[in-house]
Amino acid sequence: MNSELFVLDNGLKVFFVNDNNKHTTYINLIVKYGGIDNTFYKNKKKYKINDGMAHFIEHLVLESSCFGDLMENFGKLGIASNGLTGLEKTQFYIDTVDHIYDGLKVLIKGIHNPVINQEIIDNIKKPIIEEKKRSLDNKFSNLYNETFSNLIDNKTFKSVLGEINYLNNIKEKDILTCFKTFYRPENEIIVIGGRFDKNKVLEVIKSTYDELSFENDIVKRINNHKSTVKKKEAIVKTNTGTGRVAIAFKLDSVNLTPYEKLKLDSYIFCFLRSNFGIMSKLNKKMIEEKITTDGIQYSNGIVEGYHYIIIEANTDNQDIFINNILDYFKDKKFIFDKSLYELDKKSAIINLISRKDSIYNMVDPFIENIISYGYEELDTIDFINKLSFKEFKDIITKLNFSNYTITKLINK
């Protein structure tokens, strides 16, 4: 299966992953504006906004569009819909088997035409504050907010949801400034997967955007591009039965090409699996020495162009866990098991083949490729086949793991 890209005159990029054997259509409108985009220049004037604005606008456009509540409207048409705000993007999606073209039109038009006044702001902020409280009660939200806040070396960023005080006093002027700055076709992409008529979809997108008006401001995002972390160590007190610790490494990969970034990501995945996964010696040691019960967990990703790795575990022996992990990285005692590497590769190919079974499994990683890696292609078997064990070893061995932040979660 292939993807197709269309760039419209207004700068909007439209990606198709067409599969007319499916019964459903999955439409994503993504605004490249997330929780960390708090500082920017607009017409040479610098703006500095508090945390929480991108998330607030996501609620605003969904709940107070020119059509009223968008999700309610979609619900009546039998269309599933939602929005979510991440660190670097705000994503709106609809998922439908009927009313594809009407749904697409309502999505584009609704999201770009919010109705806003003080009463609406007051109404919208209440459930957002409840959402924030929910997040404060969640130990994992507390852990990851602290970890990412320190990983992204931006002095002011703490969380996507923002602080309750700020949300209580959020200003209409700031909301409009941010909305007009970021909700523009050149800062958006649309990705559509599943069953649809390509020409008809393109026509709807073009004609709907033509009906909208956007300001011609010159916008410059400020990306910190700092390879450093904000804080080396932090302690978070929250309600938890066992302690938990996360060690997040920031890797200096910002200057790699999109292809190289994606390749590095694949090698990191193999590296983590063989060195910290269920088949690794270190994981076995940590369990046998009762440093942790459930073993090591790991994840990796990319933020602001930097790859990161998070190694974490539930443990009350936090310092022993940390020392074991840091020693392992310091001495680069890494294990490169060729047979396991080949098995991982085989398994990656099977998983890739099975992706086409679900439009979500096709489209979601594709969006990740576009937004996080700048790689505007679907993952392919050919890409996996080109990965080599030798290059895997070379690249991982050369990585610098000296840049990390530790978050300890303890019971309050």
Add this chain to the structure above:
Amino acid sequence: MKYITKKAKNDKFSTTLINFIFQFKCTNDEIMAFTMLPNMLSFTNKKYNEDDTFAKEKLKRYIMSFGARSQSINNEYFINFSLLIPNTNLIDDDFLESAINFALDSIYEPNIEDDLFKEKYFEREKRSYIEYLLNGYKNVNFIAEKNVLEILDKNGVFNKSKYSDLENIKQLENKDLVDFYNKYIKNIKPKIFINGNIDFDKVEYYLENYMKPLHLKDYKLDFDYDFYFKDRDFIEKNDKSNYYQSILYMVYNVSDYKETDMYILYLLNLLLSSSASDLLIKRLRKKYNLVYTCGSSILIRNGLIIIKANCSLKNIEMAKLVIKDLMLSFKNMDTYKEEVSNIIYKLHLNLERSKDDFFELSSNLINNYFKSDKTREEELNIISNLEKSDIENLANRLNLNCIYTLEGNNE
């Protein structure tokens, strides 16, 4: 076919799912063993008795996932082993037999020595479950659910709160787990379901080769459905906590609940919290801004609707009034003609959507055997033809059974 219970040929997808399901009635004292056993059989077996080698062997056999989980509905208990593999036409190697035997080894050749599961894995699973509960006891949603289930358990229908009882797991011994395994799995022939695109005759042959010499016993269980929730005095309970948010539960039961009421209850739940209607969100969040999230669920065999709202302490009393008012409003279904028609339309679309969902098709195959002899089309037909008077009649039999509030202390 002697070993395959139900199968569906599906060449639209690239994977095949094989489920091995054991169904039984176990006692309250056995609930912890029932909960823990699936993990003991999913990460090692006698042949590959360390979890790292077991994981590697899975990869060698092209197994995309293998695992087991326990599930209970009233006094019906299930352990479901699932094996996900690619369709054989996609892979050059002949891996099918070794993948099936790997799963069967995990079921029938577990990591047991001298009549005990390998001690370090037993200890680890037990400690892991204890830690899960200790963490749960610090999680506001877990605590609230546990407390509301304890209230509902008081008339003895559920026993659901036993799953979160720390003392229960602490008392569990390795031998209890082996006894449980011997009683419910060891010599029993499971129901086997296959959804995918592989040679079913070959599978049947491999299953017979492995299972015939074991002389497994077939089973047939008849379950009575007399567990409907009995009317009893209304209970209201408040607990205090140090969390930021408060949680409100309101539970309604249906008097004189009968089997034909099940579809009406299902529809009421969709009216409350499906996206085609979303009455709870519309009232609690959109109209009064009382909550960020709220929802409802039903225990269909018990005739119970459980409504949950996460909100600020100061909004709790108002939220109770709004929910009570909403539940009373079902006595006149003229108000909800549009919502009901949206729901029916959405259910038709979902039926269409499910054709793209491999796992939903697989679970329909299983549900159709165990839970309902009707197809999804037939069920949708019943719901579409429900009479307004039948729904109003059930609404008149709704009783507010309990209200539970876990109060947060930080506004």
